[in-house]
Structure formats: structure tokens, C-alpha cells
Amino acid sequence: MAKKRKEIQDVANQISRRMLFVGGLQISFGLILVGRLYQLQILHSDAYLKLSDQNQFDHRLVIAPRGRIFDSKNRLLAGNAEVFELVVIPARVKNLEKLLANIDRIIGLSDEAASEIIDTASKQPNFLEISIKSDLTQRELSKLAIRSAILEGVLFQKNFNRIYPQGKLLSHVTGYVSGVTAQEVEKNQTLRRLVGLKTGKSGLEKTLENSLRGNFGKERIEVNSKGKPVRFISDNLPQRGEDHQLTIDIDVQSYAVNRLKQGNSEVVELATSAVQEAITRNDELQAHINIGETMILKDAKSRYVPPESGAVVLMEIKTGAVIAMASLPSYDPNLFVGRLSNRTWQNINQHPRVPLMNRVVSGLYSPGSTFKMVVYAAALEAGIVSADTTYFCKGFFEFGDRNFYCWQEKGHGRVDGRQAIAQSCDVYFYQIALKTGIDRIQNMANRMGLGVITDVGIPEEKLGIIPNRAWKQTNRGSIWTPGETVIAGIGQGFVLTTPIQLAVMAARIANGKKAITPKLLSKEVENTDDFAPLEINEYVLREIQRSMRSVISDSRGTARNYDIDGYKMAGKTGTVQVKKITKAEREAGVIDNIDRRWKDRDHALFVAYAPYDKPKYAISIIVEHGGSGSSMAAPIARDILKFALERQST
Numbered sequence: 001m002a003k004k005r006k007e008i009q010d011v012a013n014q015i016s017r018r019m020l021f022v023g024g025l026q027i028s029f030g031l032i033l034v035g036r037l038y039q040l041q042i043l044h045s046d047a048y049l050k051l052s053d054q055n056q057f058d059h060r061l062v063i064a065p066r067g068r069i070f071d072s073k074n075r076l077l078a079g080n081a082e083v084f085e086l087v088v089i090p091a092r093v094k095n096l097e098k099l100l101a102n103i104d105r106i107i108g109l110s111d112e113a114a115s116e117i118i119d120t121a122s123k124q125p126n127f128l129e130i131s132i133k134s135d136l137t138q139r140e141l142s143k144l145a146i147r148s149a150i151l152e153g154v155l156f157q158k159n160f161n162r163i164y165p166q167g168k169l170l171s172h173v174t175g176y177v178s179g180v181t182a183q184e185v186e187k188n189q190t191l192r193r194l195v196g197l198k199t200g201k202s203g204l205e206k207t208l209e210n211s212l213r214g215n216f217g218k219e220r221i222e223v224n225s226k227g228k229p230v231r232f233i234s235d236n237l238p239q240r241g242e243d244h245q246l247t248i249d250i251d252v253q254s255y256a257v258n259r260l261k262q263g264n265s266e267v268v269e270l271a272t273s274a275v276q277e278a279i280t281r282n283d284e285l286q287a288h289i290n291i292g293e294t295m296i297l298k299d300a301k302s303r304y305v306p307p308e309s310g311a312v313v314l315m316e317i318k319t320g321a322v323i324a325m326a327s328l329p330s331y332d333p334n335l336f337v338g339r340l341s342n343r344t345w346q347n348i349n350q351h352p353r354v355p356l357m358n359r360v361v362s363g364l365y366s367p368g369s370t371f372k373m374v375v376y377a378a379a380l381e382a383g384i385v386s387a388d389t390t391y392f393c394k395g396f397f398e399f400g401d402r403n404f405y406c407w408q409e410k411g412h413g414r415v416d417g418r419q420a421i422a423q424s425c426d427v428y429f430y431q432i433a434l435k436t437g438i439d440r441i442q443n444m445a446n447r448m449g450l451g452v453i454t455d456v457g458i459p460e461e462k463l464g465i466i467p468n469r470a471w472k473q474t475n476r477g478s479i480w481t482p483g484e485t486v487i488a489g490i491g492q493g494f495v496l497t498t499p500i501q502l503a504v505m506a507a508r509i510a511n512g513k514k515a516i517t518p519k520l521l522s523k524e525v526e527n528t529d530d531f532a533p534l535e536i537n538e539y540v541l542r543e544i545q546r547s548m549r550s551v552i553s554d555s556r557g558t559a560r561n562y563d564i565d566g567y568k569m570a571g572k573t574g575t576v577q578v579k580k581i582t583k584a585e586r587e588a589g590v591i592d593n594i595d596r597r598w599k600d601r602d603h604a605l606f607v608a609y610a611p612y613d614k615p616k617y618a619i620s621i622i623v624e625h626g627g628s629g630s631s632m633a634a635p636i637a638r639d640i641l642k643f644a645l646e647r648q649s650t
Contacts, residue, residue, distance in 0.1 A: 061216045061219075063159060063197050069245075078164055086155075087155060089153050089155075100132070129195035130195065166250060169250070171331050171333045172458070175204055176333035184199060190216075201336070204457060211241060213241050215239040249323050256324040260328055260621070279296070309328050310621070312360075315503055315507055317616065318511065322520050324644075325500075359499060359624075366495055368605055371450075378445075379433075380540045380543060392411075397426075400483065421544075423557065423558065449507075449515070451501070456520055461500075467494040499621075507618035514534055553568075559573050569611075570610070571607060574606065598625050603625060603626065621636050
């Protein structure tokens with residue numbers, strides 16, 4: 001019995017020990033749980049509250065309205081239109097392809113656009129937004145809103161589309177904006193967080209990008225468990241970009257563009273059956289229609305041809321203000337704001353006359369006879385010639401074992417410097433260039449603004465080439481030869497300039513005191529005392545001015561038929577060969593420009609200023625493959641100058 005009681009007591013003791021152990025474990029776990037709850041809810045409450053907020057809110061940057069661009073009379077050249085944009089966050093979408101297919105059924109989405117969205121999603125973090133469509137119509141917005149339940153991971157937001165009310169008229173000046181590129185993101189990672197942001201890719205849009213862009217805002221989007229936006233909370237409002245006013249007068253710009261396009265041909269009605277048939281048969285005409293050109297011409301041979309190509313620069317000679325700046329052909333910058341189709345891009349990029357190139361600052365051309373003022377000024381300054389020095393022109397100049405021909409086959413006879421400028425006698429300038437030397441010519445050209453970057457504010461401006469002995473050795477690895485000086489004397493050979501440099505040359509000659517530089521922003525022309533002295537002898541400049549007037553007023557002047565009634569004009573013609581004429585071709589008779597292939601015709605150039613007595617404007621004109629500077633470029637320049645002068649007097 002005692003033994004049994006002892007066994008019962010041992011079992012009870014064992015149970016008590018186990019219960020005590022289990023109870024201890026329970027108390028320990030309870031203490032641990034309480035401690036953990038205290039840690040989470042009391043000690044680390046702030047940290048977990050922040051994490052909770054991050055789960056509840058999406059944080060995003062907000063694009064600021066881009067600064068506007070106006071002409072000299074406050075007419076809009078580049079502005080903004082408020083639009084609704086549809087964006088997707090791939091991280092919140094189970095099947096992106098299925099989502100895009102649903103959107104296609106609702107509002108339509110091209111295969112090209114869908115592929116681009118999928119490709120973008122594969123190349124960037126999936127939490128970054130991607131724009132699906134940036135300019136939703138009210139109808140599309142309503143359709144999408146009704147079906148929002150099946151559109152996971154998408155949201156609507158307000159954005160701004162860039163608009164260019166003047167279209168093609170000023171495309172090379174304003175430039176255009178388009179979506180952010182991978183190269184831009186590499187330089188600034190913040191840009192990848194700004195879905196729908198457009199940045200300047202050319203023209204002033206690119207140059208003024210930092211001030212036009214403004215300051216981004218910050219915003220929180222409260223979302224529900226399915227990622228749908230519930231409300232928007234603004235932390236920092238975006239600040240609009242800076243507006244800019246240009247010196248350009250859109251009325252003068254419009255006239256200059258249309259006058260250059262027409263040249264000497266007749267504008268025809270596009271809708272006639274004859275013109276439509278010609279467009280169908282002619283690839284060149286079709287290429288112009290494909291980039292939105294609405295002007296077709298009939299030339300002197302009654303052939304249907306595209307508008308002329310080239311450049312115009314019109315600027316004030318006291319302030320440097322650029323009144324008109326045109327490069328043709330042009331393009332519509334509005335096309336680049338949205339998603340550019342491959343076909344549209346090919347039409348523009350593969351166009352034979354390169355509409356994307358701004359000929360004003362990037363086109364390099366031999367200045368031809370417009371360079372003769374530089375050579376004459378250098379010779380006068382060096383004392384090589386005086387105003388009375390004459391040379392005899394018999395139609396060619398014999399030098400070494402070669403003949404250098406004058407454009408006037410039978411020669412000009414005996415001419416002095418002023419007559420040589422007026423009649424554009426090549427032989428006179430062959431000889432004085434040879435005696436003056438290329439280094440002196442190059443120095444004078446630089447002072448007149450040739451071979452010098454103008455910094456007008458348009459990207460990709462070219463320097464051009466005004467050669468000298470050192471340039472030849474550095475760039476060609478050989479010594480300069482006298483024959484090269486002869487050719488440079490008429491602005492050909494290695495010599496290359498841009499249309500804006502030629503306008504600067506004309507402006508400096510007309511001004512006579514200041515080294516004028518071109519300005520496109522109105523705020524930059526408020527102080528005209530910043531121009532450096534021209535540092536060209538007054539006697540030399542006066543003789544150049546009189547010679548340029550003789551081009552118009554002399555009975556044998558190359559632009560004698562194109563004076564401006566009531567104002568008077570001074571100028572200089574230039575005709576530049578783009579294809580060398582062989583001796584056999586010269587003996588057989590040179591084919592007229594109009595009968596050659598377009599790309600084999602001479603370039604037509606003209607520089608001028610007016611009025612002669614009290615100069616106001618300087619101009620340069622280049623008509624690519626336009627033929628004669630006297631018959632093609634001079635009348636265009638005369639008409640544009642007349643329009644601008646009459647406009648300022650009203």
C-alpha cells in the first residue's frame with residue numbers, strides 16, 4: 001500500500017514539474033509577444049507608419065507647363081495645349097499584352113505603338129509609368145472611364161502637348177520637342193520618372209531647354225488595394241517655364257519663305273488634274289507632297305517642279321536683330337510632339353533635299369562673287385590697289401600652265417575695283433588676290449564675320465572654312481599654292497561660308513563701325529553698345545559700300561534691274577558652280593542652268609542692304625541650284641527688303 005502511495009506521489013510530482021515547465025514556456029512566449037508588440041507599436045511606430053504610407057500612396061513628379069515662344073509682336077510661335085494622357089504602371093498589370101489589346105478594342109492602338117510600349121516596359125523598372133496615349137479626346141476618355149474596371153494598372157493624368165501654330169513657317173528657328181531619349185536619361189536619371197515629358201531636340205527648343213522646362217512639381221496619389229487612384233495630393237506645385245520673345249516678325253518671315261519658295265516660277269493650283277498627274281509621275285514632286293508641301297511651280301520650260309530650296313536671313317544692321325530666318329525645304333514640328341510613325345519619319349529623313357537641316361547655320365556654301373568685297377577690302381587695306389587701279393580682262397587670266405576664266409567669255413576690258421565689283425569681273429580678282437595673299441584675305445574675311453561662329457542660338461552651327469597657309473598645312477598636310485589663292489579670290493576652292501555669316505558680312509559693311517552679330521532673343525538687343533569695333537579702315541569701307549551700290553546703279557551692274565524705288569539698295573550677286581566645266585564642254589558651249597539636272601545647276605547668291613543712305617536691314621539669299629545670282633537671288637532679296645522696309649514705315 002505504501003509502495004502504491006509512493007508511486008502515485010511520484011506521478012503527481014512529475015505532472016507538477018511538467019505543468020510548471022509548460023506554464024513557464026507560456027509565460028515566456030507571452031512576454032516575447034508583448035515585447036514584440038511594444039517594439040512594433042511603440043518603439044518603431046514612426047518607421048512602420050512611413051512604410052504604411054508608402055503602401056498607400058504613389059509618389060510622382062509633375063511636369064511643369066513649358067515656357068512659350070513669341071514673335072516680336074507677341075504672336076505665339078510655340079505654346080502648350082492641355083491634354084489627358086493614359087499611362088500604365090507595368091508592375092500593377094498581370095498581362096501587359098492583354099491590357100493593350102483591351103485598350104485597342106476600346107479606342108484603337110496601332111501595332112507599332114503597342115510594340116513600342118512593350119519594348120519600353122522590358123527595358124526599364126516595372127514601377128515606372130509608360131505613356132500609352134498622350135492626347136486623348138473627350139470621347140476616348142469617356143470610353144476608357146466606363147471600362148476602367150478591366151483596365152488594371154492604368155490611370156489618367158493631365159499633361160501638356162507642345163503646339164506650333166505657325167507650322168512649317170518657323171520650324172528651323174523654334175525647333176521641336178519630343179520624348180526623352182536614353183542618352184538624356186543617362187545624364188539625368190530624374191527624367192525617367194517624368195512620363196510624357198518632352199524635351200527640345202533642335203532649334204531654340206534645344207538651346208533654351210533649361211529655362212523653357214520650368215521646375216517639376218511633386219504629387220502623391222492615394223490608391224486602393226487594386227492600385228486604382230482614389231485622390232491626388234499636391235506637395236509642391238510645378239513652376240511654369242520662362243517665356244521668350246524673339247526678334248522675328250512672323251509677317252516678314254511668311255513673306256520671305258513664300259518668296260524664296262516661288263523663285264522665278266509660276267505657282268499653280270495643286271488640285272488640277274494636270275498637276276495631280278505630274279505628282280503621280282514625278283518622285284521629286286511626290287517627296288515634297290509627303291512632307292506637307294502645298295506649293296507646286298511651273299518653270300520657264302512649262303515643267304511642273306517643286307518649290308525652290310535655300311536660305312534667307314534678314315537682320316537689322318544696328319542691333320543685329322534677326323527679322324526673318326528661313327531654311328527650305330522645312331518640316332512641320334507638330335509631327336514630332338506625338339508618336340511619329342515610321343512612314344512619316346522616312347518621308348522626312350529620306351527626303352532628297354534634307355528638310356531637317358537648317359541651311360542658315362549648318363549649310364556650307366562657296367560664297368562665290370559675294371566674297372569679292374572681302375578680297376577688294378584686303379587689297380585696299382594692304383595698299384595693293386587703290387580705287388583707281390585698273391586691270392584688263394580679256395575673258396581669262398593666264399597663270400602658270402593654266403587659264404582661269406571669267407564668267408564673261410569675251411572679257412570686261414579695262415576695269416577698276418568699283419567696276420569689277422559692279423560687273424563681277426573674275427579676272428580682276430584673280431590678280432589682286434594673288435598680289436594680296438591668302439593670309440591677308442583670311443584676316444579681312446574674319447573681321448567681316450566669315451569663318452566665325454555667330455552664336456545666334458541655333459544648335460549645330462558650322463564654322464565654315466576661310467583658309468590660309470596654316471590651315472592648309474594643318475588640315476591637308478601640304479603647303480598652300482598660288483593657284484589656290486587665285487581660286488579663293490572669287491570665293492571658291494576651299495572657301496565655305498554659311499548664309500548667316502554672309503548676312504553678318506553685309507550688316508558689318510553697312511554699319512561701318514561695329515562688328516554686328518545676329519540676335520534672336522528680344523532681350524539681347526536691348527543693349528547695342530556691346531558690339532566690338534569693326535576695325536576696318538573707314539576709307540576701305542566707304543569704297544566697298546560705293547562698289548556695292550554700283551552693282552545696282554551702274555548701267556552694267558549685275559543687279560541693275562532690281563533697285564528698290566524710294567529706298568535704294570546696295571548688294572552683290574554671286575553664282576557658284578557645283579559641277580566643274582571641262583574644257584571640252586566650254587568649247588562646245590555651256591548648257592544653260594535650266595536645261596541641266598537640278599543638282600548640277602549653279603547656286604544663286606545675293607547679299608545686300610537698304611536703304612543705301614541710311615541702312616536699316618541687311619540680307620543674304622542662297623537659292624540652291626537656282627542658277628544665276630543676278631536673275632534668281634537678286635529679285636528675291638529686293639522684294640523681301642522692300643516688304644520689310646514698307647512694313648516698318650506703316
